[in-house]
Amino acid sequence: MPRFVDRVVIHARAGSGGNGCASVHREKFKPLGGPDGGNGGRGGSIVLVVDPQVHTLLDFHFHPHVVAPSGKQGAGSNRDGAAGADLEVKVPDGTVVLDDQGRLLADLVGAGTRFEAAVGGRGGLGNAALASRARKAPGFALLGEKGDERDLILELKTVADVGLVGFPSAGKSSLVSTISAAKPKIADYPFTTLVPNLGVVSAGENTFTVADVPGLIPGASEGRGLGLDFLRHLERCAVLVHVIDCATMEPGRDPVSDIDALEAELAAYQPSLQGDSALGDLADRPRAVVLNKIDIPDAKELAEFVRPDIEERGWPVFEISTVSREGLRPLIFGLWDMVAAYRAAQPVLAPRRPVIRPIPVDETSFTVESDGQGGFVVRGTRPERWIAQTNFDNDEAVGYLADRLARLGVEDELLKLGAQPGCEVTIGDMTFDWEPQTPAGVDVTPTGRGTDVRLERTDRVGAAERKAARRERRQSDDDVDR
Incomplete structure (x- = not known):
């Protein structure tokens, strides 16, 4: 017997962006071919579309998880990864979209009405796009961003005269x-x-x-x-x-x-x-x-x-x-x-025009706050996005991240707040020991691909060195007691 379902909770997960590619062009008799890694493709978004042929939310009752495809990874020879296709989800006329807090997000009335429920992640840049005067052949690429993941409440309100x-x-x-x-x-x-x-x-x-x-x-x-x-x-x-x-x-x-x-x-x-x-x-x-x-x-x-x-x-x-x-x-x-x-x-309603809200690319706002335990927490759209794009297994990528944060003014703000070398700094999901890096605008000494000389030179005694010194002291004390 057919069932009528007028309220469901769906778990929408947009596609993640593909990772960029770190590649160097290789060809016979051309030893310095230069970087040619392509960008990763963007992830697919989840779009709710009103379909007059759909009259119930029954499909979502049995299949509440909606997942869009992710973008593909970039490749050498400047080949960008394929973008993930947007997933169009058909909903009945009169569907109201709420977030998990019950706030109204969209009211879908009229055939063809669309609402982007979850935005796909942007693809990471390949090393060809990251090449500059300071880094002529980057040995790293940026990771793709994760797509939006959210729980949405769909309610069907009957449209009748x-x-x-x-x-x-x-x-x-x-x-x-x-x-x-x-x-x-x-x-x-x-x-x-x-x-x-x-x-x-x-x-x-x-x-x-x-x-x-x-x-x-x-x-x-x-x-x-x-x-x-x-x-x-x-x-x-x-x-x-x-x-x-x-x-x-x-x-x-x-x-x-x-x-x-x-x-x-x-x-x-x-x-x-x-x-x-x-x-x-x-x-x-x-x-x-x-x-x-x-x-x-x-x-x-x-x-x-x-x-x-x-x-x-x-x-x-x-x-x-x-x-x-x-x-x-x-x-x-x-x-x-x-x-x-x-x-x-009733007044004649003008057709709804699409509202375009461009994302500001020069947004530089961020905040630095003390966590009360000697560390600091950096919050901001760009710093948190850069952290997600960085491969921390690659020293050159970490050095590039440090330069970006320095140009943004994060290091200057940490110094103003009294940050000391070695204190913990948290950005997004990553916590690391802060080391002041080379100021922005100063050329980086070329080293091997995937390495950064600044990460190899430090005057601060690391944890491993402190443990080794402690073991040596204990060993010498034991020798004296004997």
């Missing part, structure tokens, strides 16, 4: 099955409908959609009876219709009290799409009242009795019977008139 609201067993499903081709489940017990049902209704040459929302009970706005899951699907409905059971035998219930109870739940519900799609608050939506089951004599008398009281509220009232089909035609054309009037009253 008319939403049917009522208590369980009020006849909403029967009404939808009668005025449209929809075939919802109908039975003689409460909460037969557990998921919204959409029906397309024809009013002459015009058509509109009707949503059968599962039954509401008092306390639904606080989550009682899965009320929040049901009320969510009313946020996009332009017209709300109260379907009232005039033949109910439950004590303490009558058409007016049912309407008051439903209105109280609608007023207490806080939609998550405040100000979205120009529909406004639920309390401001047009209302209509359908008095159902008038094929029963007592129900017909009750409907005629309460009709004047309801009409005093300014709402149109329709008396119908889904069994005898009495009053259905006036109801259909009356609802179309309300939908048409509501559509005409």
